[in-house]
Amino acid sequence: MRRAAILAIGALLGAALWWRRNPSAMPYWQRFFVELPHPGITRERLVEVLEPRPRERLLEVGPGTGYYALTVAERLDGGRLEVYDLQKEMVDHVMRRTAERGLTNVTGWTGDAQQMLFEDNRFDGAYLTVVLGEIPNQDLALEELARVVKPGGRVVVGEIALDPHFVSFGSLRERAERAGLEFERRLGGGFAYFARFRVRAAA
Numbered sequence: 001m002r003r004a005a006i007l008a009i010g011a012l013l014g015a016a017l018w019w020r021r022n023p024s025a026m027p028y029w030q031r032f033f034v035e036l037p038h039p040g041i042t043r044e045r046l047v048e049v050l051e052p053r054p055r056e057r058l059l060e061v062g063p064g065t066g067y068y069a070l071t072v073a074e075r076l077d078g079g080r081l082e083v084y085d086l087q088k089e090m091v092d093h094v095m096r097r098t099a100e101r102g103l104t105n106v107t108g109w110t111g112d113a114q115q116m117l118f119e120d121n122r123f124d125g126a127y128l129t130v131v132l133g134e135i136p137n138q139d140l141a142l143e144e145l146a147r148v149v150k151p152g153g154r155v156v157v158g159e160i161a162l163d164p165h166f167v168s169f170g171s172l173r174e175r176a177e178r179a180g181l182e183f184e185r186r187l188g189g190g191f192a193y194f195a196r197f198r199v200r201a202a203a
């Protein structure tokens with residue numbers, strides 16, 4: 001019994017390590033995990049740090065099944081939320097939920113955050129939560145965010161240590177600064193946090 005428990009824990013740790021070293025998108029069949037509460041990176045906290053405003057055009061990268069999307073879209077009266085995910089099933093799932101909620105200001109796109117199909121300066125702001133660590137080239141994704149968000153616009157990144165692809169605040173800040181994102185504030189601590197950056201204006 002004890003041996004079985006040790007083996008199970010070892011297998012779990014091994015799987016977590018493997019995932020960490022091999023960034024990849026969480027498959028749609030595992031969506032149960034993102035429908036659970038997100039301790040420390042709640043919807044209320046995202047709203048507090050992102051400050052979505054009426055008439056804005058915002059981008060969510062990697063919305064999963066829409067844990068945050070509906071809450072944000074509801075605050076964009078006269079504006080628009082565009083959700084962008086590698087997996088079409090995730091995008092379709094979010095669009096079903098927004099339709100059920102009667103929201104008409106959400107657009108869904110399928111694509112890779114490392115090479116976004118949007119023109120420069122399209123968005124007033126962007127956010128991504130529990131996504132960055134799944135992306136093989138995080139630097140590229142951060143550069144793309146700095147490109148598609150207007151100079152002066154904000155980019156909010158959320159992370160939680162329960163995720164095998166967790167990105168520490170130190171690593172994020174270093175990469176973000178290199179990509180042209182200036183650190184503004186952080187909400188939360190080492191276990192779960194939201195960090196807000198501002199897109200640097202071109203020199």
Ligand SMILES: C[S@@+](CC[C@H](N)C(=O)[O-])C[C@H]1O[C@@H](n2cnc3c(N)ncnc32)[C@H](O)[C@@H]1O
Nearest residue numbers: 025034062063064067085086112113129130134
């Ligand atoms: C762990 S889920 C998080 C979902 C949601 N943000 C949440 O917190 O509930 C990660 C999401 O990021 C998406 N994703 C992973 N890599 C991506 C990439 N390169 N480009 C766009 N989306 C990506 C996955 O398909 C998945 O929907």
